[in-house]
Every structure is written in C-alpha cells, then in structure tokens.
Amino acid sequence: MDTSRDHFAAITTPAGSVVVVPFLTEQQAADVAAQYGPPTEPLPPRVEAAEGQKDCVPCEGKGHWYEKVETTTPSGATVVTQKRVNCRPCRGTGKLPA
Structure with a gap:
C-alpha cells in the first residue's frame, strides 16, 4: 500500500x-x-453594552450563534459542521435598546 x-x-x-x-x-x-x-492574534475583547443598551438574550450579546448541521454523503458517511446563524432581533450587533 x-x-x-x-x-x-x-x-x-x-x-x-x-x-x-x-x-x-x-x-x-x-x-x-x-x-x-x-x-496567532487574539480575538478582540467583547464590547460591553453602552448606556441605554442591554445584551441581546438569544445570542448572549455575540450577534450570532452556531447550529450543528449533519449531512450524509452518498457513501453513507456523516459530515458534521457548524453553521453560523446571525441573530435577527439585534441584527448581528449583540445589543438591544434597554
């Protein structure tokens, strides 16, 4: 081989x-x-909510979340990936008006 x-x-x-x-x-x-x-660069720090704003609850202030997607190939194998879903209530900002 x-x-x-x-x-x-x-x-x-x-x-x-x-x-x-x-x-x-x-x-x-x-x-x-x-x-x-x-x-090699660290991620930027999370921005705290400004006065008059609060963190979005569905996305926990990140503006998005990940969902697991499973796909089966023709040969029968299962491929699992993470799909990024943008948050609609905060429009991806992670902040909502208070």
Whole structure:
C-alpha cells in the first residue's frame, strides 16, 4: 500500500465549519497547516453594552450563534459542521435598546 499520501489537513473557516482535505503527502499537509493554521492574534475583547443598551438574550450579546448541521454523503458517511446563524432581533450587533 502506498503510504505517501496518507496525511490530511483540517481547515477551520471563520464561520466555524471544518474542511478536511484528504490524501496529502506529509509535506503538503505541513504546508496547509502553515498557511491555514490557527490565528496567532487574539480575538478582540467583547464590547460591553453602552448606556441605554442591554445584551441581546438569544445570542448572549455575540450577534450570532452556531447550529450543528449533519449531512450524509452518498457513501453513507456523516459530515458534521457548524453553521453560523446571525441573530435577527439585534441584527448581528449583540445589543438591544434597554
């Protein structure tokens, strides 16, 4: 069996979904990891509600949430991804009038 292409790379999108690229060589997997690895910069701090505003309850002040989506492939495998859902009550801002 040819083991030269037995590596894979998993890339997490900004929305939280994971894309898996199979059948890579070790060098290709390392290149993908170097290019699409986790961000080195920290996330910005959460903005507190200004006077006259309160945090949105459905999204907990984030402006969005993630829902699990399961898809079945023709071969019978199940692929689970996270789908970002923008909050409608606060229109994605995470803040509501008080």
